[in-house]
Amino acid sequence: MTNETLKGLKIAILVEEGFEQVEMVEPRKALDEAGAETRIVSPRNKHVRAWDFTKWGDEFPVDVALDHAKPQDFDALLLPGGVLNPDALRMEPKAVAFAKAFFDDGKPVASICHGPWTIIETGAAHGRRMTSWPSLKTDLKNAGAEWVDQEVVVDQNLVTSRNPDDIPAFNRETIKLFSTARGRRHVA
Template identity: 80%
Template sequence: MANDILKGLNVAILVTDGFEQVELTEPRKALDEAGATTKIVSPKPGRIRAWNFTDWSIELPVDVDLDQAKPEDFDALLLPGGVINPDSLRMKPNAVAFAKAFFDAGKPVAAICHGPWTVIETGAAHGRRMTSWPSLKTDLKNAGADWVDQVAVVDKGLVTSRSPDDLPAFNQETIKLFSEARGRRHAA
């Protein structure tokens, strides 16, 4: 992927404790390498803990406390999965409102694995073609989404993938989608 394709793009990564480690670190690395500026936004100040498949793992610093974060300061949103992280986020009205603001503004969003739980809470799953970890299939269908079992799905400004196994395709489609939004924040 070409370096600097995302230069000038500010990406919010909305997470809290229990995010799946590779679902944050690998997309973040790909976005950073493409020239984006990525910031971890969290309702938990200080540091957040990753989940690494079956156990707790690394801690990462929070760049912006959710209470201080402004969606208008970002061009795109990344929603990593892990079971604990999106289940916690979807119960926090300020996290749901933050994510919803991206959909309302027509900004691109990328969600992997269990990340679509947050998308469901925003109301943005309705009418979209999406994929996810298989256990979310019924949740997404009940929210009005057309669930499909594919590596990566892009529909109406949202890219979704099923699992860490899909990260290469997820990263590629995320960068492609996010590149279309480059500079939109400043043009508005």
């Protein structure tokens, strides 16, 4: 049975090589089933490759190259984890600027596992209550966030989770938060 909670919403999924496959595929599936239109945005132009726990995973087509992506064309942002992915994104000024624009506009953002590394780089972690993969605890604290060890945390317009085991709770809270995004996209 399809849920139409997010019908008409456009969701950007910002990824680079090495995103954790399940942390993109499962949330994307839940968002699509809720009626959203999801688009993979990447510094890669044609395909981006996932990491599947201990080995390289599948390749996915890039829907919008980062060079052509406009945050105003989207209602919300999903930042999957994986170690390689957010580490590369936080070193890419255009990726940081893209993610920062969602926070600047008050649009909802969901991030899991190592995904908050990109959020730290935007400056948006400061003053927030967040969770992540445990190794980011000190990074988040140093960025001014309050780190907690919980399966899912919602703070204002941000949902964070720790790892793939948390995906059911992450998806539930992401859909709930993203459903508040109506009317935030700038339609040209």
